[in-house]
Amino acid sequence: xxxxxxxxxxxxxxxxxNRLDGMVGRCxxxxxxxxxxxxLHMFEEPCISGKNGSGTVFFSNCNLSCIYCQNYEVSxxxxxxxxxxxxxxxxxxxxQSKGAHNINLVTPTSYVYHIIEALDIAKNMGLNIPVIYNxxxxxxxxxxxxxxxxxxxxxxxxxxxxxxxxxxxxxxxNYFQVATSAIxxxxxxxxxxxxxxxxxxxxxxxxxxxxxxxxxxNSKHVLQWINDNMPKDVFVSLMAQYFPTYLTKDCELLNxxxxxxxxxxxxxxxxxxxxxxxxIQQLGENEEQFVPNFxxxxxxx
Numbered sequence: 001x002x003x004x005x006x007x008x009x010x011x012x013x014x015x016x017x018n019r020l021d022g023m024v025g026r027c028x029x030x031x032x033x034x035x036x037x038x039x040l041h042m043f044e045e046p047c048i049s050g051k052n053g054s055g056t057v058f059f060s061n062c063n064l065s066c067i068y069c070q071n072y073e074v075s076x077x078x079x080x081x082x083x084x085x086x087x088x089x090x091x092x093x094x095x096q097s098k099g100a101h102n103i104n105l106v107t108p109t110s111y112v113y114h115i116i117e118a119l120d121i122a123k124n125m126g127l128n129i130p131v132i133y134n135x136x137x138x139x140x141x142x143x144x145x146x147x148x149x150x151x152x153x154x155x156x157x158x159x160x161x162x163x164x165x166x167x168x169x170x171x172x173x174n175y176f177q178v179a180t181s182a183i184x185x186x187x188x189x190x191x192x193x194x195x196x197x198x199x200x201x202x203x204x205x206x207x208x209x210x211x212x213x214x215x216x217x218n219s220k221h222v223l224q225w226i227n228d229n230m231p232k233d234v235f236v237s238l239m240a241q242y243f244p245t246y247l248t249k250d251c252e253l254l255n256x257x258x259x260x261x262x263x264x265x266x267x268x269x270x271x272x273x274x275x276x277x278x279x280i281q282q283l284g285e286n287e288e289q290f291v292p293n294f295x296x297x298x299x300x301x
Contacts (some may be wrong), residue, residue, distance in 0.1 A: 002004055002031065002114060003039060005018070005023075006020050007074060008285060009142075010109065010110065011027065011063045011139065011140050011143065012114055012138055012139070012140050015065055027063045027109070027110045028061045028114070029060075029111065029275070031090055031172055032084075033082070033083060033111045033115075034111075035060060035080055035081060035091070035193045036059070036060050036073075036081070037057075037058040037074075038055070038056065038057045038094070039054075039056055040052065040054070040098055041053055041104065042054075044056075045237050045279050046199065047146070047190070047193075047200055047235075048101070048102065048155070049199040050199070052098075052099040052100060053100060053101070054101060054104040055129070056103060056134075056269055057105055057106060058071070058080075058107070058292070059086075059105065059106060059107050059108050059112050060074050060079060061075065061080075061107075062075035062076065062109075063109055063172075063295070064136050065171035065227055066170045066246075067248055067251060067254070068242070068246060068247070068251075068254055069243075069245075069249045071291065071292075072245065072246040079294055085114050088114060088118035089137060091288075092119070092122040092127055093127055095174050096260075097123065101200050102131065103130070103133055104132045107134070107136065108133060108134070108295050109135060109137065109143070112143050112147065115150075115246065116146060116147070116150055116291075119131065130152035130203065131153070132151070132155050134180065135155065135157065136156075136174060136184065137175075137179035138172060138179060138182075139156070139178070139182035141177075141181065141185050144185045144189070146188065150191065153190065153205070153206065154182060154186035154189075154190060155205075155206050155208065156208065156237065157179075157207075157209070157210070158209050159222075160176055160179075161218050162218055162221070162240075163175055163176055163177075165215065169212075184229075186205050190203050190272035191205075191233075192205070192234060193205065193206065204233070205226040205234050206236075206237055206278070207226055207234060207237065207239045208239055209222050209223065209237070211240055211258055211262065211266050211276030212242060213252045213254060213259065215253070215259050215267050220266065220269050223269060223270055223275070226275065227274060231273065232275070235279070236267070236279075238267075238268075238270060238280045239281045240258055240263055240282065243249075253297065257300070258283060263283045283299055
């Protein structure tokens with residue numbers, strides 16, 4: 001399957017570069033899978049982290065260029081370590097052996113072919129916990145179809161209703177159309193959220209949305225779309241953890257945290273909708289604490 005990287009069309013950019021021959025496209029990924037950190041993560045949604053933690057695997061590089069990315073060292077600067085598919089399978093199994101409730105693939109798009117091969121190996125060796133595909137939402141339908149049967153839970157962002165904001169803040173065109181089409185395909189594959197007797201998610205879709213300062217109308221439109229277009233058994237996770245980082249310190253629109261007035265506006269609108277399932281991240285003062293220290297605790301020697 002990795003032979004498909006000879007002409008990489010794995011994401012909506014459809015760069016067509018030969019990653020097997022050392023070329024890189026928009027995401028800057030090569031023919032090797034690169035990860036920055038594997039760990040038990042306690043700060044996901046309750047149905048994902050549970051008591052033991054989510055078995056997160058943070059993949060390096062990204063097909064978006066978000067100027068506010070909290071994981072920019074990994075997603076934008078490419079921090080990480082190249083490993084083999086066989087070693088990736090071992091990482092999955094190690095997470096399971098540590099008691100992880102699931103395997104949480106964070107920003108996995110560039111490495112879908114590697115991940116599928118690694119999951120085949122790991123499942124043959126006893127991997128039996130749910131697999132979560134934790135994505136920015138900018139996904140190609142053809143690629144998602146390859147994941148049918150491999151992914152139990154989709155955890156996509158729906159960042160923008162406005163394509164002009166997507167272009168300005170993440171450097172991509174047609175984000176809303178691409179992401180909403182992808183989310184519908186995800187739901188088609190795995191259906192509504194199903195929790196076990198302990199409240200842990202076994203399958204389904206959880207749509208995340210991060211509220212941005214000065215852009216509450218964007219959040220309103222995103223939530224309205226979910227309300228009008230997705231079944232009621234989809235979960236929605238409204239996130240308030242934004243803080244200025246990376247390139248936003250010089251961006252007048254994004255160089256501050258979310259205000260209580262903005263948060264309350266979005267929250268009030270959310271409560272006016274018919275979205276019965278999900279989570280609301282409360283506005284805090286130390287949002288930075290939720291971001292892993294990749295260079296201190298990474299898998300990189």
